[in-house]
Amino acid sequence: MKPDLREALKTRILTGDGAMGTYLYQMGFPVGVSYEEFNLLRPNVIEDLHRRYYEAGARIIETNTFSANYESLSRYGLDTDVEAINRAGVEIARSAVGSDAYVVGAIGSIRAGKRKNIRSNQLTQSFHQQIDALLSAGADGLLLETFYDLEEVLLALRLIRKVSNIPVICQFAVEKEAVTQDGHTLAVAFETLRLEGADVVGFNCRSGPNGIMRAIDSIHAEVKLPLSVFPNAGIPDYVDGKYMYTASPEYFAESARKFADRGARIIGGCCGTTPEHIAAIAAALDGYQPQPVAIDLQPPDEKQRPVITITAPSTQEVTPADTKQEPSIVDLVKQRHTVIVELDPPRDLDIRKFMDGAKALKAIKADAVTLADNSLAVTRMSNLALASLIQQQVGIKPLVHIACRDRNLVGTQSHLMGLDALDIDHVLAVTGDPARFGDLPDSSSVYDLTSFEMIRMIKQLNEGVSFSGKPLKQKAKFITGAAFNPNVKYLDKAVTRLERKIASGADYIMTQPVYDKELIIRMAEAVKHLSIPVFIGIMPLASGRNAEYLHNEVPGIQLSDEVRQRMAGLEGEAGRAEGVRIAEELLDTAMQHFNGIYLITPFMFYEMTVQLTDYVWRKTGI
Template sequence: MGLLKDLESKILIADGAMGTLLYSYGTDCCFEQLNLSHPEQIQSIHQAYVQAGAHVIQTNTYSANYIKLQRYGLEEQVKELNSAAVSLAKKAAGGNAYVLGTIGGIRGTGPSSLSLEEIKRSFREQLYCLLLEGVDGILLETFYDLEELEAMLKIARSQTDVPIISQISLQEVGVLNDRTPVNTAIKRLEELGSDVVGLNCRLGPFHMIKTLEEVEIPKHAFLSAYPNASLPSYVDGKFQFEGDAEYFKNSASLFRNQGIRLLGGCCGTTPAHIEAFAKELNGLPPVTEKNVRQRPEPIAVASSGQKPQISLPEILQERRSVIVELDPPRKLDTTRFFEGAKALKEAGADAITLADNSLASPRICNTSLSSLAKAQTGVQPIVHLACRDRNIIGLQSHLMGLHTLGLHDILAITGDPAKVGDFPGASSVYDVTSIELIKMIKQFNEGVSLSGKDLGEKTQFTVGAAFNPNVKALDRAVQRAEKKIEAGADYFISQPVYSEEKLLQFHEAVKDLPVPVYVGIMPLTSSRNADFLHYEVPGIKLSEEVRNRMAELKDDPLAAAREGLAISKSLIDAATELFNGIYLITPFMRYELTVELTQYAYDIAPQNVRRIQNV
C-alpha cells in the first residue's frame, strides 16, 4: 500500500535504538562504519526489531554525513556507508517493514560554530545517497535547532516525493531551546511539507506524553513519537539505560490517546521495548480527536532588582575611561591584591579586571575576589570568563552565580590551552568558543538558559571581548571582532601594544567598529620581562626599539622600571589621541605602577571625550 496510506488507518510501530545495542555489545566507535566492517551485526539488529513487531525500521546512518564522519577520518566514505546501510536494512526487512533513510541533526544541544551552509552541503550529499538506494522514506531525527531542521526539510521536500518524517528533540517539556512552543514548531514543519511530524530522544515516555498533551493533531500530517527508555546512568565507565519494557507497555495507550500514528523508541530502547509497544497497540485504530492542554502564556521575565553600576560603554560616551587588570594571586595571601584594588579605586580606575587562571595557571577564584573587592573597596570588577575550564553546564552555573553576586561585567575569552600552564596534562574543555559564550550570556540577558529554560528573571550582563592587535593579518582579527559584535559584544579590550606605529595600525583597523575599544598598555619591569613577553607569551609582541631600550638597563633594576613607566606614558600620550578607553595591565602585582599610570592617563590633555574612536 505505502507508508502514508497505512498511517491513514493504522498505528505503525517503528524500531528502537541502534547505537544503544551496539554500545552494549562493547562496540564504542563510529557505528556507521560497521555497515562495512561488521554488516552481519547491523543486519541482525534490524531483524530483531522486525521480529519484535516493528513495521518501520531506519537505516544505520544517523551520523553518516561528511561533517560527523570527519571525526573518524571517514568523510570520503559517505556514499559507501549510506548505500551499505540501506542494503542491510532492506535485507532485514524482507518486504515486511518499511525502510527509512535516517539523517540526524548536526547542531546538537550546545552552540555550534558550523554555518548553515556547511550543514546544507553535508545534508544534500547524504540525502542523495539515501534516495539513490530507494528508501521508503526519509527520517530527519534529533534536531534541537528548529532553524536547522526547517532548512533540511525544505531541501528534502524539493528533491523527493517520498514520505518525510521530521522529529524535534527537547530539553524542557513543551518548548524548544529557543523557547518556541512545540505545537508551533510542529505546525511549521507541517506547513513546510513534512508528512509526519513529532518528537524523539532526550525525553522518556512521561515527559514526552506531557509535551504531546499540548500538541494538536495535524490536519495534513501524522504525529510520531520515539521516546528514550530513561535517563542514562554511568556505571563502571559505561553509560547504561534502565528503562523497563513493561513501563513502555503501560505508556503505549497514552501515546495513542495523544494521536500518535508512528511510535518507536530512541536511546536506551531495545527490541523488548518495541515488542511491548507492538503487543499493546496491535489492531487498535488511531485516535483522530483529542483535547489539547493549552500552554500557559509566558510570564514577562523581569530584570533583577539589583541595578548594576553604569556600564563601561556608557562611561566612554561621557569621558575618557581607564580600567586596570589586577590578577588574582597565585598564593593564598591576598593582602597585596586588596591594597591594589583600593589604591586603583582611589586613583580613579573605572574598573579592575580579574583574569581567569591566565596562562592556564591556577590562581585564587576571580569570582570570589571580585565579590570581596566590590564589597570592601567599592571598585567595579570585570570578571574574565574562560571557555577552557568549564563545560556548558559549568558555564551556565557560573553565570547564574555571577548574577546572584551582583557581578554584571564579564570579559568572555577562550582561555589559554592547558598545555601552556602548570599542568600540561590537564584537560581543556572548550565546549564553546568565546563567540558562542557571548551569545549564551546575551541569551541569559533575555531570561533564557542555553537549553531554553526560563531563568525566572533577566540577567544584566555587559560583555567585553578580547582583541589581539599583535597579529600579522589585522583584517582577519577585525572580521572575528565583527562576529563577536554580532554575537552581542558591547566593547573590546586589547592585548598590550608597545609601539606608536602599532597603535596607529590598530586604530585604522577598528575605527569603523560600532562598539568602543580599550587599548592595552602594560608597563615593563625589566629586560628579562620584556624578552619573556615578546618570545614566550601568546598574543604579545614588543617592538625592537622597546626591547633595546630595556636591554640597555638590564643591570639597573630601578632604572629599568623607570624606563618601563616612561615607555608606557609615551604610549598613553599616543593612545589618548586615538582611543577613549585605556586598559592598563598590572605586572607582578606591582599596582603602584598602574596607579601612577591611571593618574597620568587622566591628567594629560585632552580630557574631553574624543570621537575618533566610535562609542
C-alpha cells in the same frame, strides 16, 4: 520492492534503531570528537553498528548524520566535509542492511534548545546543505529529530518541501511540560507540522519511556498522523568514570506495547539504547495488530494550507532589572579616556596583596579592575568571589573574564546568573588557553561554547531568556566584551574575525598587550570603522627575562626588537622602571588614537599600573 514508508505505516508498526553516539561511547570511542566524521574515517565501525541494529529487528535505520551540518562540523574543522559526510552516511547505512529496511537521513536541531540567537539565515544555509546531500544520496526518508522549538523544525521542513515529497518524520525533545520551548502545545505543534507536509510526528531523546508516554497522554487532541517514539534508556548515571543508562531491554519491551496502543507506528530508542533494547522492542511487537487511529496521510490541499508565521510567545512577563545609575565603561569611554586595570587573582589563599592593589587603583581613580579567569590555564582563586569583594569592600567596578574552557553550558549559565545576582554586569568572553598546558594538565578543556557563541548567549540573558530558551522572569544587564589579538601577520583577517564578534553582540573590545607604536597606529586605522570602543592593552614589562618569555612563549604577544633590546639584562627595580618608561611611551601613542586604555599588571606589581594610571590622568588632564 518495499512500499513507500507512508504506505507501510498504514498497516504496520516498524521498529526503529537505537543510539549511535552513546553506543560508540560504550564501545570505547572518546567523547569530544565528531562521531559523524567516522563516516569518512571509520566507515566499517558505523556499518557494523547499523548491521547490529538491523539484525536485532530494526527496519527504520537512521544515518549517522545527526550533527552533520555546517554549524556543528565547523567546530571540528570539518565545515568543508558536510556533503561528503552526509552522502557517506546514506551509503554506509544502505550497504549494511537488507532491502526491506528504510534508510532515513537523520537531521538534528542546530539550536539544540539553547542557541536561540543563531540567525535564521544561518539555519537555512546549514539545513539546506545537509538536506541536499541526503536527498542526492538517495535516502528513503528524512528524520528531523531532537528539536526543541516549533520554529526551527518548521524551517527545516519547509526547506525539504520546496524540493522533495520524500517522507518526513518530525520529532521533538520535550521535558515534563507538554509544550515546545517556544511555547506551543504539542497538539498545535503536531497539527501545524501536518499542515506543512510532515508525514510522521513524535518524540525522541530528553526523556525515557515514562516521560514520552506522559507527553503523548497530555496532548488531549486528535493527532492526525502516525506517531514515532525513540526514548532514552532512562536517566544516565556516572559510575567509575563512565556514563551508564539503567533502563533494561525488558522495560523497553513492556513500553513498546504501550506506545503501540497509543498510536505509535515507529518505535525505537535514543541515548543509551543498544541492539539488545531494539531486539526486545521487535520481539514485543511481533504479531501485534495495530488498532485504527486517526491518521491523515493525505497531504493538505494547497488552497487549504494556512500561511503560518511562527513567533515565540512569552510564557510570562519578563521585567527589566533595575538600571544602575553608575555609567558603564562603554558610556565613559565615549566621553573621555577611560582606564581599566587587570589584577590577576592569586594562586594561593592569601588575598591581601590583591585587595591592596584594588584599593590603590581605587585611590588613583582607575575606572574598573578586570580579573582574568585562570589565565594560561593556571589555577587561581575564583574571579567571581574576588570581584564581589572589591565591589563591596573597595567600591571599584569589577570586570570579570569568562573562559569557554572551564565550564559547560550548565556551569556557564549558572556562573552568569550568579554574577547578575551580585550586580556584576561587566564581563569579557574569552576562549581560554587549553587546560593541558596549565598546572593541571590532566584536567579537561570543556569548550561547549566558542567565544562567539558565549557572547550571543550572554546577550540572550539580557533578553530574559535562558540558554535553554526558557524565561528568566527578569532581564540581565551584562555589558559584554570580546578579546582581540592585533599581534598577527594579517591584521585585516583579525579585524574580520573581530567584526563577527561585534555581530554576535559584543559591546566593547579589549586587546592583547601591544609593544609596537607603529602597530598601534595601524590598528587604529584598521578598527576606526567599528561601532564599538576598543581598549588597547598595555602591559609594563618587569624584567628582561619577562620580556623574552612573553615574546617567545606566550601566545598572542609579540615584542618589537627595540623593546627587547631595551629590556635585555634588566632585573628587579631597574627592569620595572624601564618597563614603566616603555609603557608610558606606548601610552603617548595609544592615547592619541584610543580613549580606551587597558593596563595589565605583571606579577601583582600593582605599583606599576597605579603609576601608569596616574600618567594617563596627568597627560589627559582628568
